[in-house]
Amino acid sequence: MLREKLNEFYSVVFEKELIDEIIEVGKYKIIKENELLLDIGNNFQLIPLMLTGAIKISRETKKGDEIVLYFLERGDTCTISFANCLKNSKSKVRGVAEKESEVIFVPVSKLEEWMVKYKSWRGFVIESYNIRLNEMLDAIDTLAFMKMDERILKYLSDKVKIMRNPTLNTTHQEIAIDLNTSRVVISRLLKQLENEGKIKLFRNKIEVIDF
Amino acid sequence: MLREKLNEFYSVVFEKELIDEIIEVGKYKIIKENELLLDIGNNFQLIPLMLTGAIKISRETKKGDEIVLYFLERGDTCTISFANCLKNSKSKVRGVAEKESEVIFVPVSKLEEWMVKYKSWRGFVIESYNIRLNEMLDAIDTLAFMKMDERILKYLSDKVKIMRNPTLNTTHQEIAIDLNTSRVVISRLLKQLENEGKIKLFRNKIEVIDF
DNA sequence: TTAATTATATAACAATTGTTACACTAATAT
DNA sequence: ATATTAGTGTAACAATTGTTATATAATTAA
Numbered sequence: 001m002l003r004e005k006l007n008e009f010y011s012v013v014f015e016k017e018l019i020d021e022i023i024e025v026g027k028y029k030i031i032k033e034n035e036l037l038l039d040i041g042n043n044f045q046l047i048p049l050m051l052t053g054a055i056k057i058s059r060e061t062k063k064g065d066e067i068v069l070y071f072l073e074r075g076d077t078c079t080i081s082f083a084n085c086l087k088n089s090k091s092k093v094r095g096v097a098e099k100e101s102e103v104i105f106v107p108v109s110k111l112e113e114w115m116v117k118y119k120s121w122r123g124f125v126i127e128s129y130n131i132r133l134n135e136m137l138d139a140i141d142t143l144a145f146m147k148m149d150e151r152i153l154k155y156l157s158d159k160v161k162i163m164r165n166p167t168l169n170t171t172h173q174e175i176a177i178d179l180n181t182s183r184v185v186i187s188r189l190l191k192q193l194e195n196e197g198k199i200k201l202f203r204n205k206i207e208v209i210d211f
Numbered sequence: 212m213l214r215e216k217l218n219e220f221y222s223v224v225f226e227k228e229l230i231d232e233i234i235e236v237g238k239y240k241i242i243k244e245n246e247l248l249l250d251i252g253n254n255f256q257l258i259p260l261m262l263t264g265a266i267k268i269s270r271e272t273k274k275g276d277e278i279v280l281y282f283l284e285r286g287d288t289c290t291i292s293f294a295n296c297l298k299n300s301k302s303k304v305r306g307v308a309e310k311e312s313e314v315i316f317v318p319v320s321k322l323e324e325w326m327v328k329y330k331s332w333r334g335f336v337i338e339s340y341n342i343r344l345n346e347m348l349d350a351i352d353t354l355a356f357m358k359m360d361e362r363i364l365k366y367l368s369d370k371v372k373i374m375r376n377p378t379l380n381t382t383h384q385e386i387a388i389d390l391n392t393s394r395v396v397i398s399r400l401l402k403q404l405e406n407e408g409k410i411k412l413f414r415n416k417i418e419v420i421d422f
Numbered sequence: 423t424t425a426a427t428t429a430t431a432t433a434a435c436a437a438t439t440g441t442t443a444c445a446c447t448a449a450t451a452t
Numbered sequence: 453a454t455a456t457t458a459g460t461g462t463a464a465c466a467a468t469t470g471t472t473a474t475a476t477a478a479t480t481a482a
Contacts, residue, residue, distance in 0.1 A: 059351065067355045080348075083341040092348060115326060115333055122326055129340045130294040136347040137270065137291075137303060143354035144270075144278045144391050148439070171459060180355050182440060187460060203448065203459060359469070382429065393470060398430060414429060414478065 002028055005051045005102070009074045012127060018118045022049070026104040031055075037078075037095035037103070044084050044091055046105035050076045053101020054162045058094050058178065068155070068178040069093065070135040071162040079132040082111065082125075098163065149189045151179055153198060157211045167207045213239055216262045216313070220285045223338060229329045233260070237315040242266075248289075248306035248314070255295045255302055257316035261287045264312020265373045269305050269389065279366070279389040280304065281346040282373040290343040293322065293336075309374065360400045362390055364409060368422040378418045 002023050006014070014022070026049070031037055037055050038044050055072040057080070072078060072095070084091045085108035114121040142151055155178065160166050172190060176183045190206070193199045200207040213234050217225070225233070237260070242248055248266050249255050266283040268291070283289060283306070295302045296319035325332040353362055366389065371377050383401060387394045401417070404410045411418040 059348065059355075061352065061356060063356075065356045067351070069351065079340070080344055082337065083344065086337065086341075092345070112330075112333065119323075122323065125337075126293065126297065129290070129344075130298075132344065133291055133294065133340075133347065134303070136344065136351065139351055140270065140278070140280065140347065140354065141272065143351065145272060145274075145276045173459075183460090184441075184462085185439060188439095188462080191461075201460085384429080394430090395432090395471075396469060399432080399469095402431075412430085 002026075002104070006104070009051055010049075010124075011075055012120055012124045014120045014124070015118055018114065018121055021110070021114070022104065022106060025110060026106050029103050029105060031097040031101045031103055033097055033099050035097050037097060037101075038081060038091050038093070040091055040094050042084075042091045043088065044081050045088075045108050047081060047085060047108055047111060048078055049104045049106060050074050051102035051104060053103075054098040055095045055101060056098050056178075058096070059092070060094060065180055066177055067180040069139050071098065071158065073162055076131070077124075077128050079125075079128045082108075082129075086111070098159075148179070148181060148185060149192060152186065152189055153193060155179060156199065156206060156208050160208045160211045166209075166211060167205060169205055171204055213237075213315070217315070220262055221260075221335075222286050223331055223335045225331045225335070226329055229325065229332055232321070232325070233315065233317060236321060237317050240314050240316060242308045242312045242314055244308055244310050246308050248308060248312075249292060249302050249304070251302055251305050253295070253302045254299065255292050256299075256319050258292060258296060258319055258322060259289050260315045260317060261285050262313035262315060264314075265309040266306045266312060267309050267389075269307070270303070271305060276391055277388055278391040280350050281343075282309065282369065284373055287342070288335075288339050290336075290339045293319075293340075297322070309370075359390070359392060359396060360403060363397065363400055364404060366390060367410065367417060367419050371419045371422045377420075377422060378416060380416055382415055 003019060006019055006022060027046070031053065037048060040060055050072055052074050055078075056068060057070055057072060057078070058066055058068045060066040078093075078095065080093050081091060083089065111125070115125060142154060146154065152175065155175065156168065159168055159170075172186045173183045175190075176186045179186070190199065190201055194201050198209055200209065214230060217230055217233060238257070242264065248259060251271055261283055263285050266289075267279060268281055268283060268289070269277055269279045271277040289304075289306065291304050292302060294300065322336070326336060353365060357365065363386065366386065367379065370379055370381075383397045384394045386401075387397045390397070401410065401412060405412050409420055411420065
């Protein structure tokens with residue numbers, strides 16, 4: 001069963017021997033909605049490989065300022081946690097399940113070992129880093145070049161895609177936290193977006209049109 | 212001579228055999244001040260290893276909006292160009308020499324080959340990615356949580372460190388471009404920072420106090 | 423030497439975002 | 453059933469950032 005899930009979701013197809021090893025040493029776990037995958041300051045010694053679901057990765061400063069970086073979905077891994085694992089340092093990001101997610105955890109010792117043995121693993125590690133760097137570039141573009149109304153719309157669209165559902169169960173307050181602004185600002189601009197016909201607002205619910 | 216420079220500057224000490232290979236296939240080049248190392252859209256097939264100098268890495272959108280991401284210095288490589296090299300895709304960032312810089316260019320084919328052969332190269336690649344991800348996180352923090360006056364001061368401090376000189380030769384216009392704002396805003400806030408005793412302003416020159 | 427260009431300073435105003443306050447409704451708890 | 457809490461709407465105002473315009477000094481070109 002685990003084998004099927006691995007074969008199904010990992011686009012860079014691993015060699016059969018590598019799949020065997022992953023199944024042998026990996027720990028399968030279900031992360032419930034709103035459960036923490038990893039928190040800031042954690043000392044994480046396992047590399048997560050996502051099978052299903054969605055994880056929200058965010059950044060928080062000591063002062064409590066917070067901002068969402070990107071979402072992880074099936075086939076993704078959290079390259080940022082490579083660093084923590086390898087250097088035994090503390091996580092600089094937080095990961096919370098947006099919905100129930102299936103994850104395989106692999107001991108960090110395998111990262112290096114498999115790099116020598118498996119070409120597909122080398123490809124996976126490099127590709128994962130590249131995807132993550134591009135996500136970060138995307139986050140930087142958003143912060144540097146977009147106004148708040150555009151940022152909100154992008155946030156909603158991204159979330160609709162990752163949740164595979166045009167109707168989001170969320171509150172204005174949650175969006176405000178994720179975009180590091182205030183609830184009033186979000187309410188104001190959401191209403192404006194509704195007037196422009198881009199979304200529909202309900203209590204605890206937002207429907208995104210033409211995402 | 213190349214051997215000495217390599218040994219001197221690369222903190223992750225490469226095995227002797229790897230140094231030999233780098234010297235054999237690498238191309239040594241001097242990049243003059245303001246010269247382009249790589250531009251957006253370029254099809255780059257060489258991995259740059261920095262020996263001396265400083266490269267400013269920035270991002271530009273189609274609309275012409277621009278922003279500085281970070282600076283490269285000795286011991287650094289441009290992991291973002293790994294992606295372009297490997298996937299033969301176009302560069303998403305620009306690199307311009309802030310001062311004359313010495314670089315060794317290595318063919319991308321070696322990236323994979325050396326990962327199998329040399330433990331120190333695997334370490335270097337992973338470490339480079341991690342450094343870059345942290346730089347990106349830093350850039351995100353700056354954009355998401357800092358006001359423009361703080362961003363200016365951080366920009367100046369970073370540049371002072373990379374240039375190893377408390378007096379910067381730069382104009383308000385250049386800073387405005389690097390921070391994606393207008394010259395008037397920069398002049399206004401620089402004057403404020405001068406009044407606070409944090410910098411001293413001259414024509415084409417800014418001295419940073421207590422960086 | 424004079425004219426043109428470049429760099430800087432600053433005022434006045436516009437647009438965007440942030441803050442405080444309060445009203446109203448829906449959901450939940452007692 | 454009533455009280456409490458949570459979510460939303462909106463006005464009024466403050467702070468920050470962006471824009472336009474104009475002045476002046478330093479540098480460079482003719």
